[in-house]
Amino acid sequence: MDFKNEIAKQIAHAAGLQAEEVLPFLEVPPNAEMGDFAYPCFRLAKVLRQAPNQIAAQLAEKMQDVAFLQKVEAAGPYLNFFVDKSLFSRSVLTKVLQQQADYGKSELGKGKTIVIDYSSPNIAKPFHVGHLRSTVIGNALYQIHQALGYHCVGINHLGDWGTQFGKLIVAYQKWGSKEAVEEQGIQELMRIYVKFHEEAEKDPSLDDEARGWFVKMQNGEEEAIRLWKWFYDISIREFERVYKMLGVSFDAYTGESFYNDKMAPVVEELKEKGLLKESEGAMIVDLEDENMPPCLIIRKDGGTLYATRDITAALYRKKTYNFDKCLYLTALDQNLHFAQWFAVIKKMGYDWYKDLIHVPFGLVSLESGKLSTRHGHVVLMEELLNQSISETSRIIAEKNPNLENKDEVAKQVGIGAVIFNDLYNSRIKDVVFSWERMLNFDGETGPYVQYTHARACSILKKAGNTFAADVDFSLLGDAASTAVCKLLADYPAKIAEAAAKLEPYILTRHLVDLAQAFNKFYHDNPILNSEEATKNARLAVVSAVAIVLKNGLALLGIQAPEQM
């Protein structure tokens, strides 16, 4: 039963309106003592030509006998509703306990396809904290949409093509060795890449040489491709190690190199449509009428660019997946780039340009300043995860030394902490990375939610993981129990809201709210030590909370150990 909907109907009936006119304005009072739902009557004042206070009083009068309402009260201009608590908890809890792992899922996105482009790191560079956000937010949006019934396609659009590989080839030939690259992997690639930049400052002809090698790659020349592929394989192996730790996977690894042979026809199409024009030796699409700088398509040396590849990839994805939406998870500083090439797609006459969505997030920096791979000014992803895991191990050794499979749990909690932290605020906020904050597991953190889940599991275990089916819901009338039930009831709507706003934090925060409400419930109400019927009813609450916390964490890409 959807109480909000039913109340809207009742108000509409009493006020002579349609339920749809009422529903959007139904709200939750700031304080639970004021009621479970509220309707402000200000907006009726004009229509009914009466003061809001009077309207509220009259409507309250008319609704005294509604069965599922315990009480309707006029508080000044507000109409406050108190739902029948036992009816409410029955409705929520039976649903959660029946649906279990499916609670929260829906068919909102049935038949729709959503392509999500996330993580997309540049290969041949180490995977660092700057890559975390795209990876983790993208993965959460993937899981969330999947729960809503969408068909999701996760794409890792690797930065695996471009002049930087020409640079790498030159650097390898001049200063590298096969042994060193095989032994040290990306670290060695990084070393020679940095060396290249140092040398190129003194000798600009190195840049021309690098561009030359990239042209060879584009032409498919054997030696160039062989080296590139070698660098590629080494990088992917290292990335996959990190993805495995994070529990993230992709449906396709079609990176930029994948589009190498697919760009020519697209450039041809731009030409045919009269969009391409020469400027300063390069080929551009003019966007003056869109109030933006031009979009560069072909360099004066004939090379392709970022935008060329993104446009080609978008056309390919539309053809291959026929998506309803295509999301791009990148930092906010790429705003203009996306706005530009989206506009090019529009000019090409494709009305699905409006289904292309840049999902930006704020920049990550260190307390000591900007991230810079070249200057070694980074925190590597593996280092971060390992630090978090070892901090977790330390805490386990202190608090729960007899825990079985400690190492496994330390991984789940340590990695969960990192993921949770990144999904806790709205995307757009800049992040200043801090070890101190990162490794503090008190308060609104992943470990807190996991701990709450483990605690709930522990109680259930002590009760033999079972309770009687005929729950007496009237025993759950206290404020703490009601607060928990309300949050359980709101959970499905929060998933939908997170998807609509493309903001996983909506879900993350809800889980924190639920964990807080549960911990209060736990402190206020003895469970195992209470009288049989009460114990049974409270176990139903504990069980439902465990289910929802676990489901919610799963959508964020975080595991929920039963002990920690």
Added chain:
RNA sequence: GCACCCUUAGCUCAGUGGAUAGAGCGUUCGCCUCCGGAGCGAAAGGCCAUGGGUUCGAAUCCCGUAGGGUGCACCA
């Protein structure tokens, strides 16, 4: 110069048209002979950057200003 984003408690952030602006961290004080203290309770801490406007009502919407961040031609 033009464009985009941000500004709410000491710090990190929720709240985006309605009732007394909320969390967490940090600080201070309580709570384990009692279901897991990675917990719970309480205190202190706010001119919601600023000036106008719209509205019965603005932290929330619109315009201006200031401060901070970012982007603007052959990197991605």
